[in-house]
Amino acid sequence: MITITDLHKSYPPRNAKGETVEALKGIDLTVADGEIFGVVGQSGAGKSTLLRCVNLLERPTSGTITVAGQDLTTLGEAELRVARHGIGMVFQHFNLLSSRTVAENVEFGLEITGVAKAARRARSAEVLDLVGLSDRASAYPSQLSGGQKQRVGIARALAGNPKVLLSDEATSSLDPETTDSILQLLKELNRKLGVTIMLITHEMEVVKRICTSAALIEGGRIVESGNVIDLLNTPKSKIAHALFPLGESRGEPGNTVIEIMYAGHLADEPIVGRMSREFGIDVNILGAAVEIVSDHRVGRMRLELPGSVATNAVPIARLKDSGLYVEVLEGQL
Numbered sequence: 001m002i003t004i005t006d007l008h009k010s011y012p013p014r015n016a017k018g019e020t021v022e023a024l025k026g027i028d029l030t031v032a033d034g035e036i037f038g039v040v041g042q043s044g045a046g047k048s049t050l051l052r053c054v055n056l057l058e059r060p061t062s063g064t065i066t067v068a069g070q071d072l073t074t075l076g077e078a079e080l081r082v083a084r085h086g087i088g089m090v091f092q093h094f095n096l097l098s099s100r101t102v103a104e105n106v107e108f109g110l111e112i113t114g115v116a117k118a119a120r121r122a123r124s125a126e127v128l129d130l131v132g133l134s135d136r137a138s139a140y141p142s143q144l145s146g147g148q149k150q151r152v153g154i155a156r157a158l159a160g161n162p163k164v165l166l167s168d169e170a171t172s173s174l175d176p177e178t179t180d181s182i183l184q185l186l187k188e189l190n191r192k193l194g195v196t197i198m199l200i201t202h203e204m205e206v207v208k209r210i211c212t213s214a215a216l217i218e219g220g221r222i223v224e225s226g227n228v229i230d231l232l233n234t235p236k237s238k239i240a241h242a243l244f245p246l247g248e249s250r251g252e253p254g255n256t257v258i259e260i261m262y263a264g265h266l267a268d269e270p271i272v273g274r275m276s277r278e279f280g281i282d283v284n285i286l287g288a289a290v291e292i293v294s295d296h297r298v299g300r301m302r303l304e305l306p307g308s309v310a311t312n313a314v315p316i317a318r319l320k321d322s323g324l325y326v327e328v329l330e331g332q333l
């Protein structure tokens with residue numbers, strides 16, 4: 001649905017003494033049809049710039065951006081305005097017009113594109129129903145809670161019936177409970193309408209809750225990307241480690257420390273107990289986390305096994321054979 005190829009974006013110096021900022025340094029990324037794709041990264045990594053390049057709010061310095069088969073970088077302003085109808089955007093600070101009612105905010109984009117009043121009203125009623133705000137159509141933004149404001153923002157983004165929804169830190173200004181309900185709503189809309197969602201966030205919780213795929217951006221470059229469950233099974237994946245922080249506990253010198261990751265039915269098996277019984281070893285759990293990630297029960301554990309890696313070769317091999325992802329962190333060979 002979205003293909004980004006060799007995307008570069010530089011900002012000119014802010015003043016005579018300043019330097020050119022290379023915000024994006026050759027981004028290649030594909031977001032498949034129907035995915036919820038999360039881009040994560042620290043402040044200044046280039047997330048906003050990347051997202052704003054997808055609908056060309058920010059014009060790339062070079063590279064191509066194809067959305068629903070159309071290369072947006074080749075379009076002039078008039079054609080781009082039409083193409084943007086297929087791309088809704090949701091903002092962190094909602095960006096609602098305070099002098100307009102909820103319904104009028106939702107209708108704003110349709111008004112600009114010349115949709116007749118009756119059709120606009122009908123469409124805003126439809127999308128407000130989708131986001132659960134039918135009863136607040138005549139309210140003003142100042143009369144709404146943060147979560148309700150974001151629901152209006154989402155309804156407005158959906159008004160033009162887009163194929164793609166871009167979400168710029170949509171839940172970063174909301175409390176945890178409201179964040180939860182907005183993420184749930186995005187997931188529901190993705191399922192019901194089949195809309196592809198690309199979001200940027202600095203919160204791993206968002207990835208854990210709703211993303212099917214994710215990418216990590218560092219210094220304007222994508223350093224990791226893929227299906228979230230696959231990433232969890234990728235050695236040394238930074239996204240996997242950030243999704244499942246296990247603390248720093250490293251065990252005793254001379255012992256073997258392994259990390260295991262498991263998904264699906266394996267998450268329900270008594271892995272540690274079975275290993276202890278079968279091999280007669282005392283397994284020490286240094287850290288563990290079990291979570292629901294993109295609707296899969298997934299777990300990560302750091303285990304300390306007595307003795308060197310060589311003495312633990314058989315139990316480690318058995319874990320791998322049973323379909324678990326196993327990474328040996330330390331131990332004597």
Ligand SMILES: Nc1ncnc2c1ncn2[C@@H]1O[C@H](COP(=O)(O)OP(=O)(O)OP(=O)(O)O)[C@@H](O)[C@H]1O
Pocket residue numbers: 011012014021022023041042043044045046047048049050202
């Ligand atoms: N309009 C601009 N002019 C100059 N430099 C900019 C501009 N917008 C962003 N930058 C710079 O580009 C780099 C990437 O910024 P960007 O806002 O995309 O990062 P981010 O990951 O979204 O960070 P944050 O989460 O803090 O918004 C930063 O060094 C930033 O200072």
